[in-house]
Amino acid sequence: MVSTTIKIDATQADLSDPLRAYRDRFELPEGVIYLDGNSLGALPKSVRQRVAKTIAEEWGEQLIRSWNTADWVHLPQRVGEKIARLIGAEERTVVAADSTSINLFKVLSAALDLNQQRRKIVSERDNFPTDLYIAEGVAKQIGKGHRLVLADTPKDLPDMLDEDVAVLMLTHVNYRNGYRHDMAALTRAAHDKGILVIWDLAHTAGAMPVDLAGAQADFAIGCGYKYLNGGPGAPAFLYVNPRHQGGFRQPLSGWFGHRAPFDFDAAYSPSSSIEQYLCGTPPVLAMVAMDEAMSLWVDVDMEAVRAKSIGLCDFFIQEVGEFAEELGLTLVTPRDPGLRGSQVSYSCDNGYAIMQALIARGVIGDFRAPDIIRFGMTPLYLSFAEVAQAAAILKDILVTRAWDQPEYKVRGAVT
Amino acid sequence: MVSTTIKIDATQADLSDPLRAYRDRFELPEGVIYLDGNSLGALPKSVRQRVAKTIAEEWGEQLIRSWNTADWVHLPQRVGEKIARLIGAEERTVVAADSTSINLFKVLSAALDLNQQRRKIVSERDNFPTDLYIAEGVAKQIGKGHRLVLADTPKDLPDMLDEDVAVLMLTHVNYRNGYRHDMAALTRAAHDKGILVIWDLAHTAGAMPVDLAGAQADFAIGCGYKYLNGGPGAPAFLYVNPRHQGGFRQPLSGWFGHRAPFDFDAAYSPSSSIEQYLCGTPPVLAMVAMDEAMSLWVDVDMEAVRAKSIGLCDFFIQEVGEFAEELGLTLVTPRDPGLRGSQVSYSCDNGYAIMQALIARGVIGDFRAPDIIRFGMTPLYLSFAEVAQAAAILKDILVTRAWDQPEYKVRGAVT
Missing domain, CATH: 3.90.1150.10 (Aspartate Aminotransferase, domain 1)
Known part of the structure; x- marks a missing residue:
């Protein structure tokens, strides 16, 4: 029975x-x-109708004017604010942009720039591979001997957090086995040794509450197309703690990260806020689908x-x-x-x-x-x-x- | 009268x-x-219907299966091949991906890696700003003293091409005044001095024939949302001459650039072909709109x-x-x-x-x-x-x- x-x-x-x-x-x-x-x-x-409207009315009829009239230009910030609530982020700390891989490149580069005297990046062998690949790419381009050091199991992590480590870079929930790290405890342990922490929330955002601000996380990235339902290859997101915003911190310094993109200055003058982590022109159709998907979360x-x-x-x-x-x-x-x-x-x-x-x-x-x-x-x-x-x-x-x-x-x- | x-x-x-x-x-x-x-x-x-079908049938009904059944996974290459014909590129040298800014970051990084002993990047003060900003970002991250040297007028360029120059990076058609460089002549002059050339085709692709292969251009990038009609913030494209493919050349080494992304190896092993210039998961909705827009060009x-x-x-x-x-x-x-x-x-x-x-x-x-x-x-x-x-x-x-x-x-x- x-x-x-x-x-x-x-x-x-x-x-x-x-x-x-x-x-x-x-x-x-x-x-x-x-x-x-x-x-x-x-x-x-509701995504189907929203995207159809964007195509027919905003692109087809209003054409270039929609950057202003439909406020396409601020989609990264608007979507970011909707994500922020789900991950416990402060206002103006999250944008939707690019892919998870590219956003990791941005924040890892920024973190290594902030912690320049150290040369180790700690992660897990079983982290989602693109995160490890991106770390390899960043380290190779900086060319100062940064090494990626991988834990075989989560238990090994605390002992690996020594004073040569610049960045601890972890996916909060493991993509294979679903194991979840203790974000607050590991962030605290890392900070105690002067290590900056990047959390990949690909398997977290939309699946459970997160408290980035409470954990004092330094950076986070995440995926729009999993639990958030933003559509295949949806724009990803990134979080930068307010204490790390400003400076000229991330190398993907495209015009949408400029303090005044439409002044068309020849020299890069970064936005001092989260916008610095934007790069090129946002993909409006994908961003609109993501925005609509995020509207569903408003009262969840x-x-x-x-x-x-x-x-x-x-x-x-x-x-x-x-x-x-x-x-x-x-x-x-x-x-x-x-x-x-x-x-x-x-x-x-x-x-x-x-x-x-x-x-x-x-x-x-x-x-x-x-x-x-x-x-x-x-x-x-x-x-x-x-x-x-x-x-x-x-x-x-x-x-x-x-x-x-x-x-x-x-x-x-x-x- | x-x-x-x-x-x-x-x-x-x-x-x-x-x-x-x-x-x-x-x-x-x-x-x-x-x-x-x-x-x-x-x-x-035809874009409206194509995107609606992708949303309703491929995403809504087939869900995750569409990566295979609708061949979402090869959209970057399929769109790339359609663009290749318009710009005189060889087969398997073009992919659609990311934004123009990000694609420039990739190819400029690759070019500087190929021409490591030189420290100057030559461009124009009146180039589209994001290209200059990205060059600043690349140079800063490499941290070996690369300098961006800007011509005040196109006439100044030939004399600036000396043997300290690693890369000549130009937008083929100027975004402000519409001036067009002589691609073949400048590429030849640069090559004579051992300089690699990157052409930004943002205001060229779809506006006129281009002969990248004939000009022996090293790299090119371009925009999907201007003359190609791919939609607001459409995926951009990039071209890499076959002689420069292979190696571990570009730092945005996300999983779609891996030789076998779905093996989930912890170590990055790059594709030896144009796929190495892909990074994260492709934005399917934007890519499908771009693919449909490019279908219109097939017999133009x-x-x-x-x-x-x-x-x-x-x-x-x-x-x-x-x-x-x-x-x-x-x-x-x-x-x-x-x-x-x-x-x-x-x-x-x-x-x-x-x-x-x-x-x-x-x-x-x-x-x-x-x-x-x-x-x-x-x-x-x-x-x-x-x-x-x-x-x-x-x-x-x-x-x-x-x-x-x-x-x-x-x-x-x-x-």
Whole structure:
């Protein structure tokens, strides 16, 4: 009678879900249980019309005038302010711009410039690779022997924070296993040694409340297209603590970072505020989609988001726990909600094929090489009933070996 | 009877215009003569539907799967190939990505890395400011004393090309006065001294044929939202000559530049081809709009574009020439088509107010501080009749001093 009990629990949880009205604000295809909002967030219904209006009226009819009349020129700041509330940032400390990789380049360059006498950048081997690649690129260009030093496990980090370290650069929630660092404690430990801290909030923003100001974080970056639902390749964001704004701090010194871009001065004179972290002309269509997606968040209670996220993850872990060991799945996400983000990951053999079989049955998660299957829990549009059903389908696929088909082993360009 | 003669000429020119069918492929508002396609290109009609489909079907229904099923992942290369034909680039040498500013950062960094023993970057004081700002940013970050040396006039350039110069970095067509450099001759002169050359094609691509391969240019960058009509803040592009691809050459080493991004290696191993110049996740909505805009160019005869561009500019110069001197306008664009791009600019007092008065009468050009009014000629959607009418309205505004109203002197954030 296990499955009956579970269904009742899920139904009750859904009935008492304070966020359940948000589901109706997303387009979600019939027959799909979408557990990949940590990779690409679902489509907020209002985005389509907003973008269509921007194309037809602002671009098509008003043309160049829309930089002023539709205030295109301040989209980076307007979107940034909406993100700021979700991540506990002060006013005028966040802008939406460029990609996460490029924003990391900006803030890492700034941090190394602020901490010039030190040569180590500490991160984790299991950080999202682009963050490590960008650190390599920054270090190589500066050419002063900066070294990237990687922790093998989070436990190793505190001992690595010595006085040769310029910057501690971490992704708050690990993209593979969902492990979450203690932002406040690590920031404090780093500051005690004179180390600046950059937090990558790619798997955090929109998934749970964050308190950048409270943690006294130096810099942060994050992604627009995961939990924030800004659309594929949406503009990313960055945060700079007010104490680090000003100066000529970041090298991607394009005209939108100039104090007066439309004066067309030949010499760069940086904005003394967060605008210095802008570079080129903002991508208006992408920025408008992101702005519309962020409008949905205006009245969202982030504590309720976190509570539901914990509930969804706990519930999925419980459901899958009934058969995981027997059928070859090993939970790699911490059971303790205090140590995790909003995803549940398992390592297993044949993970790629298992995920393809799940997708064929309408359960969309994703695979991360070499052996991780990931299930993202997005509190705004997922129900407990769906999570129960996803677990049941996963079980069925494993029991029947439905994944063991040649077509499930063909890799696409993107896994 | 001058105006009658002019009308007949314009009508004849429009009737024999081989490009006139393209006009119908753009949305253009009633009552507007749009002479600002060099700042923001007009909306190709098919873009609205293409973006709507991407949002509703690819994002909304297919969700994460579209990275493969809609081949989102190769949009930068696909758009790049379409641009390549217009600028005379070899296959697999162009990608669409990021902004012009960021792309300049990449190729300038690569060029300085290739020419490490030299310390001067030569450009022009009147280059578009963001190019100069980015050069400052690159030089500051490398921190080896690279200096930006600026020519006051194009004539000064040849003598500045000495053996301390690492890079010559020029915008092919000047954004203010429309002056066009001789790409082949300057590239050859630079190469004779061991100097690498970067061409900014912001005011060139889509306005006239270019032969990057023939000129043996080293690098090029350009803008998607001007003559190419990719939409506000559209993805920019970059070109890298095949002889300079490979190595670990550009510091914005995000995961899309990795040889195998979805292997999630901790160490950066760059693509040996043009993909190395990609950085973060591509902005799909903006990229799809750009791709659709570029589809319109597939069968466009660039020689016909150039011939019509020369015709439109000559005609406007002739028409305005009838009253320019008397009414305080000084032509700053070369009369010789061999020395100009596809715009006509005048210096004048009260330029900002004059342009506002023109816009109020439906003639949209733009103003560039301190004293330039610009009129961009876009052969795909402009007629000779419109150009004649624009000149007549300009004359009327100057004769009646219609610009001398307080409301025309209020500056917007974007001029």
